[in-house]
Amino acid sequence: xxxxxxxxxxxxxxxxxxxxxxxxxxxxxxxxxxxxxxxxxxxxxxxxxxxxxxxxxxxxxxxxxxxxxxxxxxxxxxxxxxxxxxxxxxxxxxxxxxxxxxxxxxxxxxxxxxxxxxxxxxxxxxxxxxxxxxxxxxxxxxxxxxxxxxxxxxxxxxxxxxxxxxxxxxxxxxxxxxxxxxxxxxxxxxxxxxxxxxxxxxxxxxxxxxxxxxxxxxxxxxxxxxxxxxxxxxxxxxxxxxxxxxxxxxxxxxxxxxxxxxxxxxxxxxxxxxxxxxxxxxxxxxxxxxxxxxxxxxxxxxxxxxxxxxxxxxxxxxxxxxxxxxxxxxxxxxxxxxxxxxxxxxxxxxxxxxxxxxxxxxxxxxxxxxxxxxxxxxxxxxxxxxxxxxxxxx
Amino acid sequence: xxxxxxxxxxxxxxxxxxxxxxxxxxxxxxxxxxxxxxxxxxxxxxxxxxxxxxxxxxxxxxxxxxxxxxxxxxxxxxxxxxxxxxxxxxxxxxxxxxxxxxxxxxxxxxxxxxxxxxxxxxxxxxxxxxxxxxxxxxxxxxxxxxxxxxxxxxxxxxxxxxxxxxxxxxxxxxxxxxxxxxxxxxxxxxxxxxxxxxxxxxxxxxxxxxxxxxxxxxxxxxxxxxxxxxxxxxxxxxxxxxxxxxxxxxxxxxxxxxxxxxxxxxxxxxxxxxxxxxxxxxxxxxxxxxxxxxxxxxxxxxxxxxxxxxxxxxxxxxxxxxxxxxxxxxxxxxxxxxxxxxxxxxxxxxxxxxxxxxxxxxxxxxxxxxxxxxxxxxxxxxxxxxxxxxxxxx
Numbered sequence: 001x002x003x004x005x006x007x008x009x010x011x012x013x014x015x016x017x018x019x020x021x022x023x024x025x026x027x028x029x030x031x032x033x034x035x036x037x038x039x040x041x042x043x044x045x046x047x048x049x050x051x052x053x054x055x056x057x058x059x060x061x062x063x064x065x066x067x068x069x070x071x072x073x074x075x076x077x078x079x080x081x082x083x084x085x086x087x088x089x090x091x092x093x094x095x096x097x098x099x100x101x102x103x104x105x106x107x108x109x110x111x112x113x114x115x116x117x118x119x120x121x122x123x124x125x126x127x128x129x130x131x132x133x134x135x136x137x138x139x140x141x142x143x144x145x146x147x148x149x150x151x152x153x154x155x156x157x158x159x160x161x162x163x164x165x166x167x168x169x170x171x172x173x174x175x176x177x178x179x180x181x182x183x184x185x186x187x188x189x190x191x192x193x194x195x196x197x198x199x200x201x202x203x204x205x206x207x208x209x210x211x212x213x214x215x216x217x218x219x220x221x222x223x224x225x226x227x228x229x230x231x232x233x234x235x236x237x238x239x240x241x242x243x244x245x246x247x248x249x250x251x252x253x254x255x256x257x258x259x260x261x262x263x264x265x266x267x268x269x270x271x272x273x274x275x276x277x278x279x280x281x282x283x284x285x286x287x288x289x290x291x292x293x294x295x296x297x298x299x300x301x302x303x304x305x306x307x308x309x310x311x312x313x314x315x316x317x318x319x320x321x322x323x324x325x326x327x328x329x330x331x332x333x334x335x336x337x338x339x340x341x342x343x344x345x346x347x348x349x350x351x352x353x354x355x356x357x358x359x360x361x362x363x364x365x366x367x368x369x370x371x372x373x374x375x376x377x378x379x380x381x382x383x384x385x386x387x388x389x390x391x392x393x394x
Numbered sequence: 395x396x397x398x399x400x401x402x403x404x405x406x407x408x409x410x411x412x413x414x415x416x417x418x419x420x421x422x423x424x425x426x427x428x429x430x431x432x433x434x435x436x437x438x439x440x441x442x443x444x445x446x447x448x449x450x451x452x453x454x455x456x457x458x459x460x461x462x463x464x465x466x467x468x469x470x471x472x473x474x475x476x477x478x479x480x481x482x483x484x485x486x487x488x489x490x491x492x493x494x495x496x497x498x499x500x501x502x503x504x505x506x507x508x509x510x511x512x513x514x515x516x517x518x519x520x521x522x523x524x525x526x527x528x529x530x531x532x533x534x535x536x537x538x539x540x541x542x543x544x545x546x547x548x549x550x551x552x553x554x555x556x557x558x559x560x561x562x563x564x565x566x567x568x569x570x571x572x573x574x575x576x577x578x579x580x581x582x583x584x585x586x587x588x589x590x591x592x593x594x595x596x597x598x599x600x601x602x603x604x605x606x607x608x609x610x611x612x613x614x615x616x617x618x619x620x621x622x623x624x625x626x627x628x629x630x631x632x633x634x635x636x637x638x639x640x641x642x643x644x645x646x647x648x649x650x651x652x653x654x655x656x657x658x659x660x661x662x663x664x665x666x667x668x669x670x671x672x673x674x675x676x677x678x679x680x681x682x683x684x685x686x687x688x689x690x691x692x693x694x695x696x697x698x699x700x701x702x703x704x705x706x707x708x709x710x711x712x713x714x715x716x717x718x719x720x721x722x723x724x725x726x727x728x729x730x731x732x733x734x735x736x737x738x739x740x741x742x743x744x745x746x747x748x749x750x751x752x753x754x755x756x757x758x759x760x761x762x763x764x765x766x767x768x769x770x771x772x773x774x775x776x777x778x779x780x781x782x783x784x785x786x787x788x
Binding site: 007010011013038041042062063064065068069070071072148151152153155156157159160161162163164165166167168172190191193194195196223224225226259262277278279280281282283284286287288289290291293295368370371372373374376379380381382383384385386388392393394 | 401404405407432435436456457458459462463464465466542545546547549550551553554555556557558559560561562566584585587588589590617618619620653656671672673674675676677678680681682683684685687689762764765766767768770773774775776777778779780782786787788
């Protein structure tokens with residue numbers, strides 16, 4: 001019996017912990033295990049790596065897709081036929097696809113095709129996204145670590161700002177990923193659990209009101225001398241236009257977004273005459289394994305192991321989900337949802353989790369357990385010693 | 395006998411370890427210890443905080459200036475007179491100023507004034523800068539931790555990039571602080587000690603050659619499929635113009651610099667038609683205490699303690715320096731240099747430390763011991779539990 005695992009979509013700092021869970025659990029079950037290099041893109045090119053006999057322990061400590069990811073959607077019947085040709089050639093009985101909502105759509109298409117063809121292929125989706133926007137799961141592996149990164153980054157940067165404000169920079173702006181949902185930018189408020197965090201959070205769910213925003217900056221400066229701001233890359237004006245819209249579309253027809261952090265800082269400079277600094281962590285916030293959440297790492301591994309157990313029980317066509325049993329003590333259990341229910345859906349930050357420019361007590365209660373604990377990577381030469389599979393390079 | 399300590403200039407993630415060293419050593423010597431809030435700006439306003447009896451252990455684990463910093467230069471005799479008035483009123487015999495080259499200029503002026511007035515005031519400079527550009531010292535406290543941050547950030551982001559390049563982003567650009575000297579951007583190469591780092595480094599010491607640069611990007615992409623780039627904010631064209639020059643001066647008369655990361659990425663998009671991502675860590679790279687270097691922390695504390703010992707021995711008018719005795723095992727000793735020799739000087743990255751777009755073996759040998767070791771802060775609620783003195787807020 002043979003297993004195929006592949007990684008897909010934007011990566012996280014703990015997706016390889018899921019890989020570790022799946023590959024280890026499958027090998028323990030005596031299965032022959034293959035990995036697709038760069039998701040279905042690699043599978044389509046028969047770029048498969050046999051895992052049995054390889055050392056995989058380092059995966060638990062390595063960020064980003066150790067086996068490469070892709071953004072390829074499954075659109076043509078030709079691609080589907082090609083994939084099934086390869087599944088047959090390698091006698092794959094279990095396919096585990098580790099990704100976000102687009103990837104679950106791919107998994108769902110393969111599942112329905114398998115049923116149509118009446119082949120024994122089982123397909124299980126394994127969730128992963130720093131955006132935390134998959135429905136039917138309390139949260140997504142990858143979110144806790146990205147949230148922890150964002151919370152710590154703005155805590156530390158705000159300490160820097162408050163050092164400097166008397167005769168230098170008065171406003172710090174940090175631009176956070178999450179074009180549609182405000183889950184990740186919300187984490188900029190978590191530092192208040194320990195006394196310092198973002199003074200103002202701009203959520204993509206809340207239409208941007210420039211006047212109200214500048215009033216709030218001014219009020220904060222008057223009160224404490226400085227103001228730190230976390231802004232989602234996806235904030236929009238009430239008419240739906242992105243605040244960072246550059247006014248034109250790129251060669252692929254997408255609206256070109258500039259750095260919204262600089263747009264916001266520019267407003268503050270010109271309207272309030274205050275010196276600003278802007279940080280755009282970009283990839284750093286989703287690859288910061290050196291400060292990942294232990295809870296998140298353990299759950300990422302957990303959903304991986306659970307996926308293998310489900311497949312061995314003959315289950316197919318579902319994504320593993322996380323149900324929260326209690327907040328304190330924090331307790332979860334794994335469950336499942338049909339893949340088609342998750343595909344291409346977005347779960348927004350609930351209204352009860354934010355108010356004006358802040359997060360609420362309910363959000364603190366929700367997010368705190370997800371960022372708890374550390375599990376530092378091994379250090380060598382003063383730096384993390386990450387696991388690197390050469391096969392991923394071109 | 396009374397002591398005054400103050401922090402000045404752009405902050406680091408370990409400047410408070412120096413504060414801890416000074417305040418602890420001075421208290422052990424039975425001295426009465428004051429801290430100026432926001433450097434000499436606070437001292438001029440008699441904004442002093444008495445430390446004896448206060449808990450200061452958390453300083454060792456807290457980034458940025460816990461007592462506030464300032465960028466105020468000592469220009470008028472009026473300010474100097476005011477400072478001596480306050481020194482007299484508080485019977486200050488030792489003044490420790492913790493900063494970079496501008497701050498050493500301030501310390502030097504106070505030292506010469508003290509001699510002129512024939513007062514017993516002793517002035518000692520305590521070095522601190524992520525820029526590592528102070529002369530007469532092997533390196534500066536603050537550099538090792540910022541270097542470690544930069545090295546890890548680009549390692550992790552490059553792992554992300556190599557996950558995504560097959561059908562998405564091909565080039566990642568990270569903009570690094572250091573307008574004049576390339577010490578910090580050089581650290582983007584350190585990841586190669588563990589197998590992954592920046593493919594291209596753009597140093598401010600090397601005039602920017604657009605054609606040669608784009609050729610190198612193209613060559614790297616052809617070889618491995620992706621390319622990660624670390625660029626100093628201060629790179630210039632051969633004619634001396636900043637690459638990021640926006641073409642105008644701001645209201646203070648300074649040339650306005652845009653994000654050079656975006657400038658570089660724009661060149662790559664338009665000339666090579668490659669998708670790019672840009673990160674600008676900004677304050678994050680100098681406040682990232684959560685991943686500071688243990689060597690750096692210990693030396694930051696060490697230069698603080700040494701400053702007190704020197705003052706107690708009657709020495710004045712010097713800055714503490716670090717001499718390297720050996721690389722392996724790494725061994726240093728503390729020494730001193732006259733303050734006026736350091737004031738307003740810049741130490742550039744030596745030519746033997748970089749070649750074309752890379753750092754050399756000699757740089758690895760120099761930098762490796764400086765980033766060695768970790769000393770994580772205490773975590774509470776999943777986040778660092780930093781020490782916050784309320785007095786710093788306005």
